[in-house]
Amino acid sequence: MKRIVGIAILGFGTVGQGVYKIIKEKHDSIMYYTNAEIDIKKILVRNFNKEYKVEIDRNLLTNNFEEILNDDAIDIIVEVTSSIDQAKDMMVMAMNKGKDIVSANKAAISKYFNELNDLARDNNLHFLHEAAVAGGIPVLKPLGDLVMENDITRVRGILNGTCNFILSKMTEEGEDYENVLKKAQELGYAEADPSSDVDGIDTLRKLRILSTMAFRQDVDENDILLEGISNIKACDIKNLAKLNRTIKLIGDAWVEDEKIKAIVQPVAVYSNSYFASVREAYNSVTVYGDMVGELKFYGAGAGMLPTANAVTNDIIDILFDRQSKVRLGEGLNRQITKDEIKGDFYVRYNSEIISLDSFKRKKLTNESYLIKNCQYEKLKRALKKDSNSIIIRLESEDY
Amino acid sequence: MKRIVGIAILGFGTVGQGVYKIIKEKHDSIMYYTNAEIDIKKILVRNFNKEYKVEIDRNLLTNNFEEILNDDAIDIIVEVTSSIDQAKDMMVMAMNKGKDIVSANKAAISKYFNELNDLARDNNLHFLHEAAVAGGIPVLKPLGDLVMENDITRVRGILNGTCNFILSKMTEEGEDYENVLKKAQELGYAEADPSSDVDGIDTLRKLRILSTMAFRQDVDENDILLEGISNIKACDIKNLAKLNRTIKLIGDAWVEDEKIKAIVQPVAVYSNSYFASVREAYNSVTVYGDMVGELKFYGAGAGMLPTANAVTNDIIDILFDRQSKVRLGEGLNRQITKDEIKGDFYVRYNSEIISLDSFKRKKLTNESYLIKNCQYEKLKRALKKDSNSIIIRLESEDY
Numbered sequence: 001m002k003r004i005v006g007i008a009i010l011g012f013g014t015v016g017q018g019v020y021k022i023i024k025e026k027h028d029s030i031m032y033y034t035n036a037e038i039d040i041k042k043i044l045v046r047n048f049n050k051e052y053k054v055e056i057d058r059n060l061l062t063n064n065f066e067e068i069l070n071d072d073a074i075d076i077i078v079e080v081t082s083s084i085d086q087a088k089d090m091m092v093m094a095m096n097k098g099k100d101i102v103s104a105n106k107a108a109i110s111k112y113f114n115e116l117n118d119l120a121r122d123n124n125l126h127f128l129h130e131a132a133v134a135g136g137i138p139v140l141k142p143l144g145d146l147v148m149e150n151d152i153t154r155v156r157g158i159l160n161g162t163c164n165f166i167l168s169k170m171t172e173e174g175e176d177y178e179n180v181l182k183k184a185q186e187l188g189y190a191e192a193d194p195s196s197d198v199d200g201i202d203t204l205r206k207l208r209i210l211s212t213m214a215f216r217q218d219v220d221e222n223d224i225l226l227e228g229i230s231n232i233k234a235c236d237i238k239n240l241a242k243l244n245r246t247i248k249l250i251g252d253a254w255v256e257d258e259k260i261k262a263i264v265q266p267v268a269v270y271s272n273s274y275f276a277s278v279r280e281a282y283n284s285v286t287v288y289g290d291m292v293g294e295l296k297f298y299g300a301g302a303g304m305l306p307t308a309n310a311v312t313n314d315i316i317d318i319l320f321d322r323q324s325k326v327r328l329g330e331g332l333n334r335q336i337t338k339d340e341i342k343g344d345f346y347v348r349y350n351s352e353i354i355s356l357d358s359f360k361r362k363k364l365t366n367e368s369y370l371i372k373n374c375q376y377e378k379l380k381r382a383l384k385k386d387s388n389s390i391i392i393r394l395e396s397e398d399y
Numbered sequence: 400m401k402r403i404v405g406i407a408i409l410g411f412g413t414v415g416q417g418v419y420k421i422i423k424e425k426h427d428s429i430m431y432y433t434n435a436e437i438d439i440k441k442i443l444v445r446n447f448n449k450e451y452k453v454e455i456d457r458n459l460l461t462n463n464f465e466e467i468l469n470d471d472a473i474d475i476i477v478e479v480t481s482s483i484d485q486a487k488d489m490m491v492m493a494m495n496k497g498k499d500i501v502s503a504n505k506a507a508i509s510k511y512f513n514e515l516n517d518l519a520r521d522n523n524l525h526f527l528h529e530a531a532v533a534g535g536i537p538v539l540k541p542l543g544d545l546v547m548e549n550d551i552t553r554v555r556g557i558l559n560g561t562c563n564f565i566l567s568k569m570t571e572e573g574e575d576y577e578n579v580l581k582k583a584q585e586l587g588y589a590e591a592d593p594s595s596d597v598d599g600i601d602t603l604r605k606l607r608i609l610s611t612m613a614f615r616q617d618v619d620e621n622d623i624l625l626e627g628i629s630n631i632k633a634c635d636i637k638n639l640a641k642l643n644r645t646i647k648l649i650g651d652a653w654v655e656d657e658k659i660k661a662i663v664q665p666v667a668v669y670s671n672s673y674f675a676s677v678r679e680a681y682n683s684v685t686v687y688g689d690m691v692g693e694l695k696f697y698g699a700g701a702g703m704l705p706t707a708n709a710v711t712n713d714i715i716d717i718l719f720d721r722q723s724k725v726r727l728g729e730g731l732n733r734q735i736t737k738d739e740i741k742g743d744f745y746v747r748y749n750s751e752i753i754s755l756d757s758f759k760r761k762k763l764t765n766e767s768y769l770i771k772n773c774q775y776e777k778l779k780r781a782l783k784k785d786s787n788s789i790i791i792r793l794e795s796e797d798y
Binding site: 022026029030032033034136137138141142145146147148149150272273274277289291292293294295296297298299300303305306308309310312313316317320321322323324327329330 | 421425428429431432433535536537540541544545546547548549671672673676688690691692693694695696697698699702704705707708709711712715716719720721722723726728729
């Protein structure tokens with residue numbers, strides 16, 4: 001006897017439409033493997049007159065969340081809106097009505113990670129969000145497995161497709177940031193307001209989720225140092241290429257001397273390194289566990305179908321109660337420190353505004369320098385007056 | 400109330416000892432996340448007087464499988480022996496007694512894949528074997544998820560740590576095959592009789608498991624073309640390095656024109672490609688799905704703890720009934736063809752024994768040639784008389 005599971009999709013942008021498409025197109029296969037039918041009962045939208053990339057039954061559209069909330073035939077809420085607080089309120093209300101949640105909304109999940117996970121666990125409901133980190137790559141589910149028998153000491157990744165696309169194009173075509181951003185916007189790889197991507201905020205949110213799950217201890221958005229890519233110029237790419245390096249925006253969180261350190265920043269990796277080979281809008285996550293060693297996961301970090309594939313998989317996992325609920329460790333309260341993050345850096349700044357005389361540095365060009373074994377925060381403060389300056393970490397030999 | 404799950408370990412080599420170690424060392428963490436205690440009740444060995452790398456309670460050792468079979472407190476059998484038919488018999492007997500199975504035994508699983516999976520499904524038991532393919536890398540579990548909503552069109556990987564170690568050392572140190580093999584044996588990376596590794600048989604078994612799961616149709620050992628690495632010489636590495644290529648042993652199965660093609664062979668990949676960056680005893684698997692796109696998984700392909708980590712995770716998944724049982728597709732019977740595998744190849748042979756005059760070829764050195772767009776089987780037959788000859792596929796631009 002087949003089971004029918006009712007779902008509602010909140011928000012019908014790219015990801016929502018992708019979920020609709022996969023559930024329809026792969027209906028027979030999903031039914032064959034799960035013996036269940038995923039029945040899309042409602043789709044919450046703001047505007048009824050929009051055109052969509054998939055053909056849908058317009059009777060499913062509603063702008064009334066209450067209608068979804070009060071429909072007992074809706075078992076699972078697929079939250080793929082672009083709101084933050086409103087999305088969280090809807091997820092909380094839905095869980096209070098006994099509905100399981102799948103979400104791809106990294107902003108809301110990052111901000112309300114503990115509240116949402118706690119509520120799900122307390123009510124014995126699922127709150128799954130594989131698509132929120134690294135799009136189509138299955139990484140949160142394996143991570144949820146690994147923490148049971150590994151001490152994870154580091155998670156690191158190229159987590160934002162827009163930034164990686166821009167940096168790849170700047171590197172390969174020698175163009176300046178502004179031109180590439182414009183192209184990215186025309187191609188739909190970057191939004192009209194690209195700030196949450198290019199300023200590193202999106203990467204930071206994903207690192208917050210990844211590191212909290214990996215270290216089984218709350219690593220908050222405020223615990224993570226942040227530097228974006230919008231100040232990177234063609235000359236920086238060129239200067240670093242001469243040192244055989246390629247710039248990537250990397251989110252990196254690790255345990256060192258029993259302290260947790262986390263930072264999102266542009267890193268000049270070796271041009272023959274693994275991360276340099278992650279190009280275009282692709283993402284990659286590496287995880288280090290004391291039993292399993294190093295694992296790397298690679299795939300599409302964004303895009304309609306890869307992201308929707310992750311969402312659909314979460315729906316199926318809920319049908320079968322197949323994933324662990326997120327649960328932080330007991331008694332883990334390692335210090336989380338920003339001040340102690342050190343490294344070797346490439347810096348470019350206007351020497352008419354700024355003096356770095358107190359730093360031991362090596363001149364590369366009139367405007368750019370290499371600085372060895374320096375505290376990141378100190379350097380950041382010294383460059384504060386020059387809003388066009390940039391700090392890029394140099395990958396060390398043992399990175 | 401905590402649950403106690405009894406297990407027995409069959410075989411106590413590297414992997415078995417690793418499982419013992421993880422279950423003991425990570426006892427508290429596993430208990431915290433699962434609320435279950437994994438209780439090792441028995442360990443099946445041939446010889447009672449062996450020294451082990453882990454300290455164990457010697458009372459657990461037995462050489463009597465019946466004792467394990469008839470112990471109702473043993474719920475899960477962890478089969479990590481090096482036998483084939485005997486291992487299969489034990490797994491069948493255990494399933495007939497209602498016990499779930501975890502195995503890392505790729506030889507037995509490859510040979511009896513359908514029989515073991517069918518028996519497990521018919522009896523509503525688990526038969527999990529993540530550790531049998533690519534050691535510590537979680538790949539079979541994500542693959543089991545992906546097939547529900549993806550048509551997988553290709554699986555490909557560096558699947559044997561011994562071969563990859565040997566080829567890496569030959570490439571980096573310019574040494575000949577025999578010297579490196581000797582070193583690998585001294586370091587414990589290769590067995591005294593290395594034939595199943597270096598002849599590609601181990602890779603073939605893993606590809607048989609991977610491709611059958613990916614294509615949801617039986618791809619048998621006999622369906623896969625096979626060429627090993629034992630004929631590769633330092634001169635081949637050098638000749639191909641001049642063409643900016645690195646040799647890797649790759650298992651590759653794909654769907655083309657609605658036909659399935661599968662081959663294990665040395666491939667000269669571009670030296671700046673992803674597969675070239677997979678060095679030492681590491682493994683990598685790439686999977687292509689029509690929804691998710693390309694995914695790559697990377698990690699330790701062998702070793703006590705990574706492999707045992709995969710086994711332990713399977714045990715935990717059984718506790719919670721968390722993985723799909725393997726089930727092939729319905730009505731899928733695409734033709735599996737060996738004859739149609741074509742490509743560009745590097746060949747080295749003794750021209751005093753062999754003539755390749757009928758092949759359009761380009762001379763590289765006195766003994767080695769490049770041949771374009773040629774049928775692999777035809778070339779193989781032509782070289783048959785020269786037992787020292789080697790065929791290496793040239794990765795094409797769009798590989």
